[in-house]
Amino acid sequence: MQMAVCPMFRLASFLFLMSSLSVSAEPGYYGYGKPASAEEVAGWDIDVRPDGLGLPDGSGSVEDGEWIYEEQCAECHGSFGEGVGRYPALAGGEGTLTDDRPHRTVGSYWPHASTLWDYIHRAMPYTAPESLEDDEVYALTAYVLYLNDLVEDDFVLDRESFKDVVLPNNRSFFRDDRPDTSNTRCMENCKDPSSIVITSMVAAPPPVQAAPEPVAVANETGLATYRKACALCHDGGIGGAPTLGDAEAWAQRQKKGISTLMANAINGFQGEDGVMPPKGGFLALSNEEVEAAVNYMLEQN
Amino acid sequence: MDDKSKKLAPAELNRRKFLMNSMGLVGGAAVAKTAMAEEAFLPPAVPSWTRSLGPGVLTNPYGQPSKFEAHVQRRNVEWLTADKIASISFTPLADLKGIITPSGLVFERYHAGIPEIDPSKHRLMIHGMVSNPIILTMDDLMRFPSVSRIRFLECPANGGMEWRGAQMEGVQFTHGMLSCCEWTGVLLSTILEEVGVDPRASWILAEGADGSHMSRSIPMEKALDDAMIVYAQNGEMLRPEQGYPVRLINPGWEGNTCVKWLRRLEIGDKPWYHREETSKYTDLLADGRAREFTYEQECNSVITSPSPEKPLSGKGKGKGKYWVEGLAWSGRGRIKHVDISFDGGVSWREAKFTSVVEPKSLTRFGIEWDWDGSPAMLQSRSVDETGYVQPTYAQLRAARGTNSIYHKNAIHTWKVNADGSVSNVQIS
Numbered sequence: 001m002q003m004a005v006c007p008m009f010r011l012a013s014f015l016f017l018m019s020s021l022s023v024s025a026e027p028g029y030y031g032y033g034k035p036a037s038a039e040e041v042a043g044w045d046i047d048v049r050p051d052g053l054g055l056p057d058g059s060g061s062v063e064d065g066e067w068i069y070e071e072q073c074a075e076c077h078g079s080f081g082e083g084v085g086r087y088p089a090l091a092g093g094e095g096t097l098t099d100d101r102p103h104r105t106v107g108s109y110w111p112h113a114s115t116l117w118d119y120i121h122r123a124m125p126y127t128a129p130e131s132l133e134d135d136e137v138y139a140l141t142a143y144v145l146y147l148n149d150l151v152e153d154d155f156v157l158d159r160e161s162f163k164d165v166v167l168p169n170n171r172s173f174f175r176d177d178r179p180d181t182s183n184t185r186c187m188e189n190c191k192d193p194s195s196i197v198i199t200s201m202v203a204a205p206p207p208v209q210a211a212p213e214p215v216a217v218a219n220e221t222g223l224a225t226y227r228k229a230c231a232l233c234h235d236g237g238i239g240g241a242p243t244l245g246d247a248e249a250w251a252q253r254q255k256k257g258i259s260t261l262m263a264n265a266i267n268g269f270q271g272e273d274g275v276m277p278p279k280g281g282f283l284a285l286s287n288e289e290v291e292a293a294v295n296y297m298l299e300q301n
Numbered sequence: 302m303d304d305k306s307k308k309l310a311p312a313e314l315n316r317r318k319f320l321m322n323s324m325g326l327v328g329g330a331a332v333a334k335t336a337m338a339e340e341a342f343l344p345p346a347v348p349s350w351t352r353s354l355g356p357g358v359l360t361n362p363y364g365q366p367s368k369f370e371a372h373v374q375r376r377n378v379e380w381l382t383a384d385k386i387a388s389i390s391f392t393p394l395a396d397l398k399g400i401i402t403p404s405g406l407v408f409e410r411y412h413a414g415i416p417e418i419d420p421s422k423h424r425l426m427i428h429g430m431v432s433n434p435i436i437l438t439m440d441d442l443m444r445f446p447s448v449s450r451i452r453f454l455e456c457p458a459n460g461g462m463e464w465r466g467a468q469m470e471g472v473q474f475t476h477g478m479l480s481c482c483e484w485t486g487v488l489l490s491t492i493l494e495e496v497g498v499d500p501r502a503s504w505i506l507a508e509g510a511d512g513s514h515m516s517r518s519i520p521m522e523k524a525l526d527d528a529m530i531v532y533a534q535n536g537e538m539l540r541p542e543q544g545y546p547v548r549l550i551n552p553g554w555e556g557n558t559c560v561k562w563l564r565r566l567e568i569g570d571k572p573w574y575h576r577e578e579t580s581k582y583t584d585l586l587a588d589g590r591a592r593e594f595t596y597e598q599e600c601n602s603v604i605t606s607p608s609p610e611k612p613l614s615g616k617g618k619g620k621g622k623y624w625v626e627g628l629a630w631s632g633r634g635r636i637k638h639v640d641i642s643f644d645g646g647v648s649w650r651e652a653k654f655t656s657v658v659e660p661k662s663l664t665r666f667g668i669e670w671d672w673d674g675s676p677a678m679l680q681s682r683s684v685d686e687t688g689y690v691q692p693t694y695a696q697l698r699a700a701r702g703t704n705s706i707y708h709k710n711a712i713h714t715w716k717v718n719a720d721g722s723v724s725n726v727q728i729s
Binding site: 025026027028029030032033034035036040041044045046047048049050051076085086087097098102104106109110111112114115118119122123126129130172173174175176177178179180181182183184185186187188189190191192193195196197198199200201202203204227228231232284 | 380382383384385386387412413414416417426427428431432433434435436437438441442444445466467468469470494495496497506508512513514516564565567569571573574575576579580583585587588589590591592593594595596597599609612638640642644645646647648649650678682684689690691692693696697700701704708716718722723724725726727728729
């Protein structure tokens with residue numbers, strides 16, 4: 001977020017940099033680029049800090065968050081934030097940080113609630129980053145806090161109530177103070193040879209094989225596009241996506257006609273099983289690439 | 302060609318007949334291959350490629366490695382991540398020479414896949430506590446005075462799977478989140494002078510243009526010291542996987558801070574504590590506390606040959622003289638010494654440097670070894686110019702426990718077995 005700017009610091013900053021750099025030029029010396037207008041900055045300046053700097057107007061409740069979460073997050077993070085498959089858990093793990101297998105989550109490990117707002121806003125939902133409205137981000141942040149038993153079910157998050165949210169692990173972090181080891185450069189008789197025991201071992205691997213000759217693929221664009229943009233959901237049936245190679249599911253869908261399938265893949269569509277995002281969320285793909293991917297998917301049945 | 306067959310060595314002639322006869326037969330090629338290797342290619346015979354013409358210029362307008370090097374590839378570990386979009390691949394260290402990692406083999410780490418960015422549409426915004434907030438095009442950026450420096454790039458999770466014990470099969474997976482390139486770009490300090498930084502400013506947020514909007518807080522001290530905004534790597538524009546058209550390089554620091562597809566630098570007076578500097582890239586200790594902003598990659602080394610991928614085999618199998626080599630690096634400066642032990646750390650001999658020794662760069666070392674053919678425990682131990690000595694596993698675990706994930710730089714052990722194969726082991 002934009003900071004207040006001291007009008008007098010041109011010279012001051014020049015002197016500051018003079019003291020820390022060997023070569024130094026006055027601000028604007030090269031004059032390249034164009035000035036960034038407040039409006040341009042506002043469009044990209046999305047970051048939020050622990051002191052709340054950067055939080056926009058708006059609010060969201062745990063109750064609203066639950067709906068959005070179920071629709072847009074639960075398929076990967078689980079209805080209780082427990083994490084589906086290898087997708088990260090968002091809740092649980094309190095008191096496990098000193099365990100043999102600690103469980104690091106928003107509730108058990110994260111130091112600041114601002115990070116949650118910032119991250120959901122910048123990076124989630126995974127396949128459609130920066131698609132949520134500010135109120136939705138407030139609501140989802142409130143709901144993830146609720147999943148971690150950190151707020152009550154009637155909690156509403158906004159810039160003000162944010163100040164009261166303190167995450168339990170907040171005081172456990174400290175600044176880097178390494179080096180924290182001090183080995184010495186011993187050259188002879190550094191340890192007793194009879195004391196050496198193998199504590200763990202991986203069997204020697206078979207020699208690395210030459211990579212197999214690439215198999216000719218009729219529909220290379222389709223395969224490449226599929227791997228890049230579609231496999232994410234269609235490999236494992238994430239969020240109700242028909243799984244690649246599930247002949248029955250695809251036969252059903254083909255009854256709509258290939259052109260409908262193509263259109264739905266390009267424009268996106270909400271079906272009974274879930275949401276198919278336009279072009280799988282990869283809007284840079286051309287329509288031809290998406291069509292090639294659909295053809296590839298149909299060929300696999 | 303056929304009229305020249307009289308000039309062929311007799312063995313080559315036989316092979317040709319054999320090939321004709323076996324045409325269309327499954328398995329023929331394999332047999333022929335053996336026959337070729339043993340009969341026609343070795344002196345005194347003259348191989349066919351020495352007596353014919355090859356393809357001409359521009360067969361590959363952008364050259365590719367020989368097809369016989371097809372095994373030299375980045376690889377991943379399927380179970381590490383949920384999918385390939387937010388994932389990592391490893392550099393095949395055992396097959397590389399010198400200290401420069403070819404651009405196509407630099408390890409990959411993304412959080413939202415590789416964005417496809419047209420450089421003419423890319424913009425870098427610099428704003429916050431500055432007197433002249435600006436927006437630069439790539440052309441603007443490339444007009445600034447440039448520098449080129451050889452620096453390593455390492456993911457702080459490199460080797461993180463080995464905290465509890467030996468787990469990975471080869472050096473590609475134990476140490477391959479590591480690469481080294483010549484990077485070309487503009488010093489961040491040059492850009493900061495241009496925008497005029499408020500003297501009260503002390504932190505910079507770097508942010509990517511990919512879907513994850515990757516973001517890290519960088520202290521002003523580093524920005525003014527040696528941070529670079531780079532657009533080229535190994536003499537050509539960055540690879541898409543490496544942040545094309547522009548990324549940050551913080552020499553010697555966690556790879557994650559070297560934000561790719563850089564779109565924004567915000568100057569501020571406090572760190573932002575974003576996800577990649579709280580949930581991730583903090584180092585949990587045994588007592589439940591955690592270190593934050595652990596930027597430096599401490600002094601480390603590994604033997605790349607022999608290694609599981611490079612057993613002592615082939616013609617030289619069994620006892621005899623071997624050239625043992627590997628890589629050392631430190632985020633705090635130059636490598637000063639690398640010592641090698643062949644007996645699990647009882648005695649050590651100093652290795653030679655066989656590359657240039659640049660600060661915060663990979664440094665290649667080598668040492669001759671006369672193997673007596675019995676099982677041996679090989680280790681390398683590096684020392685950097687600050688005097689820091691690479692720690693043992695015991696020392697590192699005593700200081701941190703086993704749940705830190707990041708910054709594991711312990712002395713690594715390869716066990717050379719009597720048959721010349723090499724296993725990843727940890728020893729007391």
